Amino acid sequence: MSWLSRLRHTFRSGKLDDELDEELRSHLEMRVADNINAGMAPVEARLDARKRFGNTSLVKEDARERDIIGWLETVAGDLRYATRVLRKNPGFAVTAVLTLALGIGVNTAFFSVVNGVLLNPLPYPHPEQLVALDESKPNFTNGSISYANFFDWQKDNHSFSSMAISRGYGFTLTGRGDAEQLDAKLISSDYFVVLGANPVIGRTFATGEDKIGAAPIVLIGEGFWKRKFEASPNVLGKSVTLDGKNYTIVGVISEAVDLYRNAHPTDLYAPIGQWSNPLLPNRDAGLGIHGVGRLKSGVSIEQARADMEGVTANLAAIYPDADRGIGANLTPFRRALLGDIQPILLVLLGAVGFVLLIACFNVASLMLARSTNRTREFAVRVALGAGRSRLTRQILTESILLSVIGGSLGLLLAQWITRATLRMLPTEIPRAADIRLDSHVLIFTAAISLLAGILFGLAPALKSSELFLSETLKESGRGSSGTRHRAQSVFVVIEMAMALVLLIGAGLMARTLSRLWDIQPGFDAHNVLTFSISMPPSVSDASAATIRAAFRNVHEKFASVPGVQALSASWGSIPLTRYDDEQLFWLDNQPKPSSENEMNWALSYVVEPDYLKTMRIPVARGRFFTDGDNENSRHVVVVDEVFARKFFGNEDPLGRHITLQQGEIKAEIVGIVPHVKQWGLDSDEAQQLRAELYVPFMQLPDGAMKLAPAGTTIVARSDGSDPTLFDSLRRVNKSMSDEQVIYGAQTMEEIVSASLSPRRFSMVLLGVFAALALTLSSVGIYGVISYLVGQRTHEIGVRIALGARRWDVLNLILSQGAKLTLLGIVIGVAASLGLTKLMAGMLYGVSASDPLTFIGVAIVLSVVAMGACYIPTRRAMRVDPLVALRCE
Amino acid sequence: MRLKTDVLQGTLALLVLKTLVRGPMHGYGITLHIQMLSKEVLRVEEGSLYPALHRMAQDGWIKAEWGVSDNNRRARFYSLTPTGRKQLAEEEKSWARLTQAVASVLQHA
Numbered sequence: 001m002s003w004l005s006r007l008r009h010t011f012r013s014g015k016l017d018d019e020l021d022e023e024l025r026s027h028l029e030m031r032v033a034d035n036i037n038a039g040m041a042p043v044e045a046r047l048d049a050r051k052r053f054g055n056t057s058l059v060k061e062d063a064r065e066r067d068i069i070g071w072l073e074t075v076a077g078d079l080r081y082a083t084r085v086l087r088k089n090p091g092f093a094v095t096a097v098l099t100l101a102l103g104i105g106v107n108t109a110f111f112s113v114v115n116g117v118l119l120n121p122l123p124y125p126h127p128e129q130l131v132a133l134d135e136s137k138p139n140f141t142n143g144s145i146s147y148a149n150f151f152d153w154q155k156d157n158h159s160f161s162s163m164a165i166s167r168g169y170g171f172t173l174t175g176r177g178d179a180e181q182l183d184a185k186l187i188s189s190d191y192f193v194v195l196g197a198n199p200v201i202g203r204t205f206a207t208g209e210d211k212i213g214a215a216p217i218v219l220i221g222e223g224f225w226k227r228k229f230e231a232s233p234n235v236l237g238k239s240v241t242l243d244g245k246n247y248t249i250v251g252v253i254s255e256a257v258d259l260y261r262n263a264h265p266t267d268l269y270a271p272i273g274q275w276s277n278p279l280l281p282n283r284d285a286g287l288g289i290h291g292v293g294r295l296k297s298g299v300s301i302e303q304a305r306a307d308m309e310g311v312t313a314n315l316a317a318i319y320p321d322a323d324r325g326i327g328a329n330l331t332p333f334r335r336a337l338l339g340d341i342q343p344i345l346l347v348l349l350g351a352v353g354f355v356l357l358i359a360c361f362n363v364a365s366l367m368l369a370r371s372t373n374r375t376r377e378f379a380v381r382v383a384l385g386a387g388r389s390r391l392t393r394q395i396l397t398e399s400i401l402l403s404v405i406g407g408s409l410g411l412l413l414a415q416w417i418t419r420a421t422l423r424m425l426p427t428e429i430p431r432a433a434d435i436r437l438d439s440h441v442l443i444f445t446a447a448i449s450l451l452a453g454i455l456f457g458l459a460p461a462l463k464s465s466e467l468f469l470s471e472t473l474k475e476s477g478r479g480s481s482g483t484r485h486r487a488q489s490v491f492v493v494i495e496m497a498m499a500l501v502l503l504i505g506a507g508l509m510a511r512t513l514s515r516l517w518d519i520q521p522g523f524d525a526h527n528v529l530t531f532s533i534s535m536p537p538s539v540s541d542a543s544a545a546t547i548r549a550a551f552r553n554v555h556e557k558f559a560s561v562p563g564v565q566a567l568s569a570s571w572g573s574i575p576l577t578r579y580d581d582e583q584l585f586w587l588d589n590q591p592k593p594s595s596e597n598e599m600n601w602a603l604s605y606v607v608e609p610d611y612l613k614t615m616r617i618p619v620a621r622g623r624f625f626t627d628g629d630n631e632n633s634r635h636v637v638v639v640d641e642v643f644a645r646k647f648f649g650n651e652d653p654l655g656r657h658i659t660l661q662q663g664e665i666k667a668e669i670v671g672i673v674p675h676v677k678q679w680g681l682d683s684d685e686a687q688q689l690r691a692e693l694y695v696p697f698m699q700l701p702d703g704a705m706k707l708a709p710a711g712t713t714i715v716a717r718s719d720g721s722d723p724t725l726f727d728s729l730r731r732v733n734k735s736m737s738d739e740q741v742i743y744g745a746q747t748m749e750e751i752v753s754a755s756l757s758p759r760r761f762s763m764v765l766l767g768v769f770a771a772l773a774l775t776l777s778s779v780g781i782y783g784v785i786s787y788l789v790g791q792r793t794h795e796i797g798v799r800i801a802l803g804a805r806r807w808d809v810l811n812l813i814l815s816q817g818a819k820l821t822l823l824g825i826v827i828g829v830a831a832s833l834g835l836t837k838l839m840a841g842m843l844y845g846v847s848a849s850d851p852l853t854f855i856g857v858a859i860v861l862s863v864v865a866m867g868a869c870y871i872p873t874r875r876a877m878r879v880d881p882l883v884a885l886r887c888e
Numbered sequence: 889m890r891l892k893t894d895v896l897q898g899t900l901a902l903l904v905l906k907t908l909v910r911g912p913m914h915g916y917g918i919t920l921h922i923q924m925l926s927k928e929v930l931r932v933e934e935g936s937l938y939p940a941l942h943r944m945a946q947d948g949w950i951k952a953e954w955g956v957s958d959n960n961r962r963a964r965f966y967s968l969t970p971t972g973r974k975q976l977a978e979e980e981k982s983w984a985r986l987t988q989a990v991a992s993v994l995q996h997a
Contacts, residue, residue: 023915023964027934030916030961053934 020060028053074390078397085398092370093402096363099779100406100452102772103359105413108437108445110352110765112418113425114345115444116435118338123256125196126294130333131301133163133291135326139582139601139689142329145291147272148283149315149323150188153291156311159304163293164191169275170711171242171268172534172741176228181534181743182242182267186275186289194294195257200225202236202251210271212281217271218247222255224267242268243276243710244537244739255433259337262425262432276710278703284322284596286582292333305330321595337430344762347838351505351769354498356452358776361491364456365780367399368488369787371460392461399457400450407449411437414445424764426757459487485791488784489820495780496824497831499773500861504832505839506770507853508846509763515845516756521575522676524616527565528748529716529725530574535709536739544702547709548631551697555608557732558714563722564729566613569697570713571606575678576755579713581606583693587647588657588666599661602643602693603678606700612673614717622654622671630698635667640675643691663701680755682844715748762842774861777824778868785817786872796876797884806877813876817869824865825858900932900940901949902983905968905976908950912967914957915941941966949975 028049035045086093121127133153137143145153145165154163166187173180185191189205192198200222209217218240220229229235239246247270258266272280272289279285295304308328316323331339378391415437425432539550551569559567572581583604586593593599605611609625612618620641629636637658644653659666676692677684684690700708718725726745733742753760789796796809836848846853907913907921918941919932944950949972955965968976 019964022962024934024938026957026961026963027914027916030914030957030959030963033959034920 017060024053024060074393075397078394079401081394082398082401086401089370092366096366096402097406097409099359099362099776100403100449101409101413102776103356104403104407104410104445104449104452105417106410106769106772107352107356107448108410108414108441109417109421110349111444112414112437112441113421113435114349115438115440117429117431118342118345119440120431120434122334122337123197123259126297127334128332129161129295129297130194131160131293131295131304132331132333132336133165133293134329134331136329137286137326138597140286142290142331143326144286144289146283146285146287146322147280147289149326150289150291152315153308153311153328154188154190156314157293157304157307159296159299159307160293161296162190162193163291164188164194165272165289165291166191167272167275167287167289169270170532170534170743171270172244172739173240173242174244174739175241179739179741181532181741182224183264184242184268184270185266186272187269188272191269191292192253192257194292196294197254197257199251200254201233202249204251204253205271210273212273214271214273216245216247216274217250218242219251219253219269220249221253221258221266221268223261223265225252240268242270243534244540245274247274259430260427260432262422263427277707282322283319293330301330301332324595324597341429341758343838344758344842347505347842348762348765348769350838351502351766354502355769355772355776356448358495358498358773358780360452360456361495362776362780362783363399363402364459365488365491365783367395367456367460368463369783371395371463372791395461396454396457399461400453403449403453403456407445407452410449411442411445414441421765424761426761427754428758459491463487485784485788488787492777492780492784492820493824493827495773495777496821496861496865497828499770499777500825500828500857501832501835502766502770502773503857503861504828504836504853506763506766507857508836508839508843508848508850509759509766511846511850511853512842512844513756513759513763516681516759519677519681521681521752522617522674523575523748525748525752527718527720528614529718529745530713530748530751531716531726531729531742531745532711532713533569533733534711534741534743536737538737538739540706540709544705547705548698551708551712554714554736557736558716558729559610561722561725561728561732563718563720563725565717565719566610567714567716568608568611568614569708570608570611570715571697571700571708572604572695573678573692574713574751575676576680576751580678582689583695584661585658585693586661588659592659596661600647600691601689602639602691603689604693604695606695606697608697611694611715614715615676616717617673617676620672620674622669624671624673625694625696629696635665635699636670636696637667638671638673638694639669640673640692640694642675643693644672646691660695662704665699665701667695667699681752714742759842759844774864778864781817781820781865782868782872784820785813785869786875788816789813789872789876792876793879793884796879797881800879801881801885809877809879810873813873814866814869817866817873821862821865825861828861829854829858899983900936901944902976902979903930903932904937904940904944904966905949905972905979908966908968908972909976912953912955912965914955914963914965916963917957918966944972947975948972 031049031052032042032045035048036042040048122130124130133145134140134142135145135149147165150163150165157163164187166185169184169186171182171184173182187205187210189207189210192204199219202219204219205217208214220235220240225231225235229238235249235252237248239248241247253269255261255265277287279287293304295301305328308330312323312327316326381391418435418437422432422435533554535547535550539547542550555567555569558564573579581604582601584596584599584601586599607625609627609629612624622638624638625636637660639653647653648656653669653672655668657666657668673692673694675690678690678692679687716725716729722728726742730742733740796812799812800806800809832854833849840848903922904918907918913921915934915937919934919937922930922932941950941952945952945966948969950966951969952964952966954962957963
């Protein structure tokens with residue numbers, strides 16, 4: 001019989017049965033008829049015929065087995081049975097499904113994060129060939145590549161099929177509605193060749209179009225194209241006015257290549273030669289430019305490193321002033337992109353896995369508890385001929401049904417959770433836009449649902465199939481509940497151990513965060529607003545004197561806005577952000593060094609006199625700048641305590657002079673201020689470059705002053721009276737000029753908080769997982785103790801009847817709970833001591849085995865666990881011995 | 889007879905196939921036929937016949953159709969398929985070989 005007819009018969013097995021019945025019946029009738037003809041009495045005839053037929057059921061079953069796909073039918077039967085069983089026990093079913101939905105939902109949500117960020121292949125062809133490039137310099141391992149060096153690297157190397165550089169930049173767009181600030185990237189011509197990205201329409205840059213003085217052209221991003229041009233294909237050839245200059249659009253780039261498009265999408269790509277920074281051609285300039293290269297096929301990164309060593313050594317020999325000591329730093333692209341967040345995400349993935357395990361153990365306990373009530377049912381089935389595997393299959397069907405329903409519910413839950421998680425994600429996480437419930441995630445959900453179902457179904461299935469028929473069929477069978485109880489206890493102990501691990505993890509992160517929050521950054525971050533200002537073209541193209549006058553005007557106008565207490569322009573470094581700027585200098589007792597490598601470095605803050613008042617940084621010694629320190633007076637600088645100690649040791653820096661390389665300006669040190677944490681609340685100490693130098697804004701040399709209109713920051717302290725201060729400032733700004741833009745407003749508090757954001761993300765997630773784990777384990781221990789009380793009601797009745805006090809009963813039950821809890825805590829502590837080492841990199845101010853956290857968490861867990869035991873214990877204490885003894 | 893071993897099961901198939909050479913027959917008829925021709929030695933029980941019939945139908949040697957019997961009763965009639973005829977020839981050959989072999993052993997042992 002063919003497969004098709006088998007399949008057909010499976011679904012119409014009723015008809016098959018009837019046909020077989022009829023055939024056998026007609027055979028029987030024929031024999032009866034013959035028997036009667038041969039002389040038997042009708043009754044005898046029938047009896048004889050039936051005897052000869054034997055067991056018709058077996059015949060029918062045999063036939064059926066051949067004619068249908070056997071296992072499919074049994075599965076269908078099992079499913080129908082399982083559904084019936086679950087419907088009869090709604091309480092159990094709902095509890096189990098909700099528990100599983102929670103566990104699976106949370107796992108699915110977090111897995112979608114891991115999938116989008118870590119697992120999804122990068123949107124470039126052959127991403128394993130991509131390498132991140134930087135210059136390695138004395139103070140920076142991942143230092144900026146200079147424009148001049150890049151072209152030599154591109155020309156001289158033998159290991160890259162293409163190489164490119166890029167730098168973030170902000171352009172002011174005018175002429176299309178309100179003036180607006182755009183996020184852009186300055187790139188070399190081969191940028192999209194390296195990435196292997198084709199334009200949506202138009203073309204990318206050709207060789208030579210990235211040189212200084214080339215025609216102003218630009219590529220626009222898909223998002224910007226949709227926003228400003230309604231995705232019209234006629235956009236090619238149109239022009240946009242950026243920073244006052246007209247750029248022709250030659251192509252549109254897809255948003256798929258923009259890895260950070262969730263947090264800051266790239267609006268434009270301009271050739272790097274278009275940057276009006278006069279320092280661009282300087283071989284020794286460090287302008288925040290970084291590179292990426294594609295290795296030739298078959299070339300390994302080590303070979304490329306060796307090749308670049310030769311290239312940079314060669315350049316150092318030709319240009320000793322600029323390139324002595326400069327090497328190339330090659331990092332695999334994926335590691336550079338994800339290296340920092342990968343360990344954190346994996347730790348969190350492990351943590352969320354614990355939550356699912358706890359959920360599974362809970363449901364397994366529930367099923368074990370229920371199976372006590374089903375022993376009779378199973379015994380009957382065994383007596384009817386069901387094999388052990390048949391029973392196991394039945395129970396597994398039930399558990400898989402539960403987990404599939406739970407999984408589907410969990411999927412719905414995951415959608416909501418994922419959305420909430422995305423809102424909380426730190427902006428440094430790349431590829432956040434790729435986080436969604438895609439096919440990988442769905443497969444993952446299906447897989448863990450199935451696995452979970454098998455996992456928690458296995459224990460009860462195995463237990464149920466070990467039956468002692470004679471005992472369980474008796475009315476008063478106590479049954480083999482002993483082993484069932486032991487399994488449940490094991491589950492609870494494991495659950496609590498896992499909950500403890502998660503709680504400790506969350507606790508350590510919470511303490512880290514509170515430690516970090518306590519760190520003084522060196523300034524008062526409250527009520528300080530920072531934003532950037534971009535001057536109109538009339539100012540940016542003017543003389544240095546005009547620019548200075550413009551800035552003075554801006555200061556005056558902004559400072560007089562009600563609500564502004566103090567205000568200062570700031571050029572250079574901004575604490576706790578990724579904006580850092582350095583100055584090279586030499587001391588007054590040193591001759592002018594022959595090359596940059598012999599000069600000293602310091603972090604540079606080019607500010608106005610009110611900066612200290614705005615940031616509430618006190619003066620340690622000497623004085624800060626006044627309005628008298630301007631372009632017409634002698635040059636002065638202020639240094640921080642680290643600078644003083646580093647370059648002057650125990651000598652007094654006040655009155656000494658340093659010569660700044662920029663403009664070869666000799667300046668007198670007139671003041672010392674305390675150190676400000678530039679690099680990070682916790683990471684600043686470990687940095688090499690910490691010396692800080694303050695230079696008066698108006699004393700910038702004319703060449704540097706001409707760059708200021710493009711993107712100077714303003715910091716303003718508000719007195720709190722105006723909650724929408726930035727809007728007020730914006731109005732004042734607009735009244736000054738239509739082409740002047742202020743943008744990028746952030747409070748200093750937000751900046752400090754953002755610097756802590758990755759850690760905070762981990763802490764919140766771990767906290768949520770730990771809370772879930774704690775809840776589930778409490779439910780678990782409640783269930784086990786309840787079950788225990790139920791099983792021992794009879795015994796308790798006997799004890800009370802024999803004179804035991806309520807207190808003794810309490811002791812009896814509670815000590816069971818205490819034993820489990822203690823065991824769970826011991827195992828949990830042991831596991832944590834090992835596992836928290838994995839998080840050591842994220843901690844600050846607490847060790848991975850901090851005793852305070854461990855003890856605190858253990859206490860919390862004990863209290864919660866004992867609390868969960870309370871209700872069943874009270875029930876035990878209230879047992880009426882008469883009632884208990886009566887029901888056998 | 890209670891057929892347990894493969895050899896005997898194969899024998900039943902052979903008997904059934906040979907019976908059906910005459911033309912289509914229902915299950916009871918096959919039983920009677922074999923009983924009669926073997927002079928009451930071989931009595932096939934229904935519990936063994938029907939599984940065998942179903943097996944042979946699965947293997948494609950016979951096919952089943954509903955029809956009406958002599959005394960106007962509805963019954964399922966089985967008939968030989970071309971494959972079945974080929975199978976019958978094979979089975980007859982193997983049976984001949986088998987009996988030859990057994991006879992030789994008995995002669996010389």
